[in-house]
Amino acid sequence: MLPNAPVFPPVSSTLASKVDTLFFFTLGVSVLFSVAIVATIAAFIVRYRRRRADETGQEIKGNTLLLELAWSIVPLGLVMVSFFWGASIFFESARPPADAWSFHVYGKQWMWKVEHPEGKREINEFHVPVNQAVKLTMTSEDVIHNFSVPAFRLKMDVLPGRYTTAWFRATKTGTYHIFCDQYCGVDHSKMVGKIHVMEPQDYKRWLVSGASAGGAVASGEELFVAKACNTCHRPDSSARAPVLDGLFGKKVALVDGRTVTVDESYVRESILSPATKVVQGYQPIMPTFQGQISEEEVVQLIKYIKDLPPAGAPGAPAAAPAGGKP
Numbered sequence: 006m007l008p009n010a011p012v013f014p015p016v017s018s019t020l021a022s023k024v025d026t027l028f029f030f031t032l033g034v035s036v037l038f039s040v041a042i043v044a045t046i047a048a049f050i051v052r053y054r055r056r057r058a059d060e061t062g063q064e065i066k067g068n069t070l071l072l073e074l075a076w077s078i079v080p081l082g083l084v085m086v087s088f089f090w091g092a093s094i095f096f097e098s099a100r101p102p103a104d105a106w107s108f109h110v111y112g113k114q115w116m117w118k119v120e121h122p123e124g125k126r127e128i129n130e131f132h133v134p135v136n137q138a139v140k141l142t143m144t145s146e147d148v149i150h151n152f153s154v155p156a157f158r159l160k161m162d163v164l165p166g167r168y169t170t171a172w173f174r175a176t177k178t179g180t181y182h183i184f185c186d187q188y189c190g191v192d193h194s195k196m197v198g199k200i201h202v203m204e205p206q207d208y209k210r211w212l213v214s215g216a217s218a219g220g221a222v223a224s225g226e227e228l229f230v231a232k233a234c235n236t237c238h239r240p241d242s243s244a245r246a247p248v249l250d251g252l253f254g255k256k257v258a259l260v261d262g263r264t265v266t267v268d269e270s271y272v273r274e275s276i277l278s279p280a281t282k283v284v285q286g287y288q289p290i291m292p293t294f295q296g297q298i299s300e301e302e303v304v305q306l307i308k309y310i311k312d313l314p315p316a317g318a319p320g321a322p323a324a325a326p327a328g329g330k331p
């Protein structure tokens with residue numbers, strides 16, 4: 006084995022030690038039963054071996070109730086323990102806490118791009134504060150990737166055309182590996198990065214220092230004008246499209262009778278595939294922006310729409326019906 010390859014990665018997030026404990030429990034149970042079964046087989050081979058050339062086996066009839074119950078109930082109990090224990094860790098890992106900071110991650114052949122809540126961007130490097138919950142909203146610009154940080158026991162597919170989320174709370178400062186855990190083309194093995202866990206004040210200092218990598222992306226507000234969204238989504242009576250102010254988080258009725266809650270995925274779909282979910286009371290006249298707008302620009306637009314105050318609120322354009330429904 007490689008001299009410096011640790012068998013187990015560092016334990017550096019709140020989830021890591023819980024995942025490990027469950028892992029060792031499952032491993033322990035498996036080893037225990039493997040050893041017991043192999044030992045029993047070996048003992049039986051010796052004990053019940055054929056002793057005379059003409060010896061034949063004896064048929065066994067009936068059953069032993071207690072024995073049958075034992076070998077049904079004991080494994081069931083063990084499997085149920087693993088199941089509920091695993092489910093509780095799964096739920097915890099699937100639900101970011103409310104105080105989590107929201108980061109965006111983009112997978113691209115063959116690099117990781119990260120955007121911080123304040124808008125700072127970096128590539129293959131990822132700075133985060135220690136002891137702070139960090140929520141990742143991730144998508145891919147091409148093929149399926151997988152964002153993995155072994156030290157946090159974090160691993161999540163990153164798919165083109167949809168958002169996946171993951172979260173972690175780092176418990177130790179230091180630098181850890183980011184890997185792509187899904188074979189994604191010739192340079193898959195180079196799709197690696199470093200995650201730097203810093204003291205909160207160091208993170209603040211880092212945030213204001215230096216330029217952000219990856220080139221500037223126009224802000225959501227600029228894009229809303231540049232892509233002519235504002236020509237239809239206007240807060241006046243002759244508008245042909247729903248008003249988007251205060252829309253985020255609301256429920257919207259669709260022409261096919263369904264109701265959807267406005268979240269990141271819905272806004273994304275509305276921009277890239279507007280005909281899929283058409284809002285009740287409107288014609289499907291919105292053009293698709295598929296291919297004309299990058300994943301990063303979509304995220305900027307989503308952030309802009311998310312932050313639009315409800316119509317009538319201070320700072321909002323006047324005279325628009327709340328929610329944008331007729």
Ligand SMILES: [Cu+2]
Nearest residue numbers: 150185189196
């Ligand atoms: Cu990849």
